[in-house]
Amino acid sequence: MKVKDIMHGVTIVEPGTSVLEIARIMKEKNIGSVLVKLSEVDWGIVTERDIINKVVARGLSFKEVKASDIMTELKVTIDAQAPISKASELFNIYHIRRLPVMENGEIIGMITSRDVAKYCMFKSLRAKKEYSRSGGYLR
Secondary structure: OEHHHHOEOOOEEOOOOEHHHHHHHHHHHOOOEEEEEOOOOOEEEEEHHHHHHHHHOOOOOOOOOEHHHHOEEOOOOEEOOOEHHHHHHHHHHHOOOEEEEEEOOEEEEEEEHHHHHHHHHHHHHHHHHHHHHOOOOOO
16 A cells, blocks of 8 residues: 555645644644745754744744744655555654655645554454454464
């Protein structure tokens, strides 16, 4: 199975978007991050954790702080056709939880470590079910 098979959509904001607006978007869409488009090739990411650590914990204004003030530069992406195991490897190597998915040089989605964990759980449960059907038994 490929990354493209389990990825989900991505939400993109402008660098000048306020943290208040980003938080509203995250709540409305039930998401934990947004991408920040700086140019055609330069991107950043703002996560819930960024908002907590860089704004809330410092007592800064949600209305005044902008995406560009707290974003992390996007350095790691994954190709849509890569195997899911490659995403897992990148999560572990770079200690990240989210990977933008690229196809033909453009960001087309997002995959998270949670997406990979769900896929692995589903794959494991399906294998156990097939084993049980083949005459084996589960303990």
